[in-house]
Amino acid sequence: MQQLFDFLALHEMTIYFVILSVFVGIEVIGGVPTVLHTPLMSGANAIHGVVIVGAILVMLNVDPTNYGALALGFLAVLLGTLNVVGGFVVTDRMLEMFKKK
Amino acid sequence: MNHFITSLAYLIGSTTFIMGLKMMGNPKSARNGNMVAAVGMVIAIFATIFFHDNTVSPIVYGLIFGAIGLGTVMGWMTAKQVQMTKMPELVSLFNGMGGACAALIGLMEYHHNIGKTGALLPIVAGLIIGSVSFSGSIIAFLKLNGTMNQPVRLPSYNMLNNAVMLGVLAFGAWVIMASPDNSAILFALFASALVYGILFTIPIGGADMPVVISLLNSFTGLAAAFGGFLYDNKIMLTGGILVGSAGTLLTLVMCKAMNRPLSNVIFGAFGGGAVAAGTSSEKGSIKDISVSDLATLMNYSKKVIIVPGYGLAVAQAQHVIHELETILEERGVEVKYAMHPVAGRMPGHMNVLLAESNVSYDKLVEMEDINPEFASTDVVLVVGANDVVNPAAKNDPSSPIYGMPILDVENAKNIVVNKRSMNAGYAGIDNDLFYNPKNSMLFGDAKGVLTKLVAELKTMD
Structure with missing residues (x-):
């Protein structure tokens, strides 16, 4: 029990942060027309590419003589970049279609 | 000093994500919204690389930039060249990449945190969710591009599926508690989560793939958010949770458009017995x-x-x-x-x-x-x-x-x-x-x- 309280006390701000973000996410998507569902899903897909920040953080702490970790880290950054770049570019291509004539 | 710069960059990045998503909800501003979020992402990524207090060997920098360079070229070319009809499967594929990235972070961070239950929780959660999202997205990709077009149903599929899910969760919980210092066990967990991702997606018919992709999309968001929890990194938290909650809502909205509850999509696959009628x-x-x-x-x-x-x-x-x-x-x-x-x-x-x-x-x-x-x-x-x-x-x-x-x-x-x-x-x-x-x-x-x-x-x- 004490452990749980300690955990909550330590992460109080983060927990607030999480709860508020959940509502922001719901609020922001509310009332979006069907037409935009696919681009929106694709845009959201690009945004979770932010996981690349974690991959970079791992890499910055890797021991440069540990080749296995370097290889995994390289792969993680590569995959994260694909998610970010591919995601935003595909979304842009979809939304390009909606330009005014 | 470095700390303040990254904090500021993350603050800007988080704001652009929220603004970007909001703008994407309107056909007029949608394209700019996407651009705004992309700019925020670039700021966050470069702040992470340049403003930190670690001493980093040039090899590591070389690899980071190499990976980013290679990923940018590959991602850009693929996204630019793909036909409009192929876009849905491409979204699924990129989603899988994000999931795999989250899973790899879990694999690498585990050994640094053995015995620290508080840190292992987000690590293992990120590993499991990222892996499920990865293998699930790859299956969705294969189904959408027609490589795998028949839903696969084994007898008592739902029971088997749920049993595997509970098994993976129990395995994960045990790893968090016991924190064994053993790579083989960690890779076994990774593999079992991958298997669950496949089992989860494989019985679902092609017509329901959009819903599945949207759901896996929010899974990846969740995996990114666990990463944010681990590093106490605000932009991973905002980005991940925004996508997690927005993606879940989007999934439900899509189900509503088909007038079918989500459970029906996941558990009651198309192409079952009624077809013969x-x-x-x-x-x-x-x-x-x-x-x-x-x-x-x-x-x-x-x-x-x-x-x-x-x-x-x-x-x-x-x-x-x-x-x-x-x-x-x-x-x-x-x-x-x-x-x-x-x-x-x-x-x-x-x-x-x-x-x-x-x-x-x-x-x-x-x-x-x-x-x-x-x-x-x-x-x-x-x-x-x-x-x-x-x-x-x-x-x-x-x-x-x-x-x-x-x-x-x-x-x-x-x-x-x-x-x-x-x-x-x-x-x-x-x-x-x-x-x-x-x-x-x-x-x-x-x-x-x-x-x-x-x-x-x-x-x-």
Whole structure:
């Protein structure tokens, strides 16, 4: 029990942060027309590419003589970049279609 | 100092994510919204690389920039070159990459945190969710591009699936508690999560893939958020949770558009036993129509409604259909497009495709608004759509698509369905509409047939 309280006390701000973000996410998507569902899903897909920040953080702490970790880290950054770049570019291509004539 | 710069960059990044998503909710600002979020992402990534207090060897920097450079070129080229019809599977593929990235972070961070339950929780959670999202997305990708087009059902599938899920969760919980310092165990956990991702996605029919992709999308968001929890990194938290919650809501909205609960999509796959119910024999005959007859019919119509489906996208017929629309309008025929919310492989898929060929926005009419108009329509031309016009959704409770709202095309005076063959639609079920006395079939590849139709119309004045 004490452990749980300690955990909550330590992460109080983060927990607030999480709860508020959940509502922001719901609020922001509310009332979006069907037409935009696919681009929106694709845009959201690009945004979770932010996981690349974690991959970079791992890499910055890797021991440069540990080749296995370097290889995994390289792969993680590569995959994260694909998610970010591919995601935003595909979304842009979809939304390009909606330009005014 | 470094700390303040990254904090500021993350603050800017988080704000752009929220603004970007908000702007993407409106057709006018959507493209800029995407751009805003992308700029925020770039700021966050570069701040992470340059402003930290670690001493980092040049090799590591080289690898980071190498990976980013390579990823940018590959991602950019793939995204730019892919055909519009292939976009849904590409989104799924990129989603899988993000999931894999989250899983790899978990694999690497585990050893640094052995014995620290508080840190292992987000690590293991990120590893499991990321892996499920990765393997699930790859299966969704294979299903959408047609490599794997039959839903796979084993006996007592749901039970097996749930048992595996509980097994993976229990395994994960044990790893967090016992924190064994053993790579083999960690990789076993990784592998079992991958297997669950496959089992989760494999029984789901192709028509439900959009919902699955959207769900896996929010999973990846969640995995990213766990990463944020681990590093106490605000931008991973905001980005991840925004996508997690927005993605979940989007998933539910899509299910609502199909009038099916999410549980039904996940557990009650299309293509099960009900499909066999009633194949043709006693349903009467099917009529053919020739291109010239159809041209005459359309030329003397007052109002034509076009129902686009995935077949249109596959045949790349979006330009020729616009040509057909233009030529009919010149003859004084009113032409509209009936947009079913789940036509194609993703909600809004058809809108994107038709917009590509410059079809005017106001001609694309959503289902609720167009349904009352069918009664006053002379010809409905269904191009490559099937399930969204299948009357079984209304009057056959045993049909797997029962309850899904459909376009009421049978109210029109004439129905013409263009299909390549008599094969069933993506949901794998027969369509009674084809046996309707008002219906005629126009067999052939959409692009070829429509091109002939346009040519035929041009000869009539």
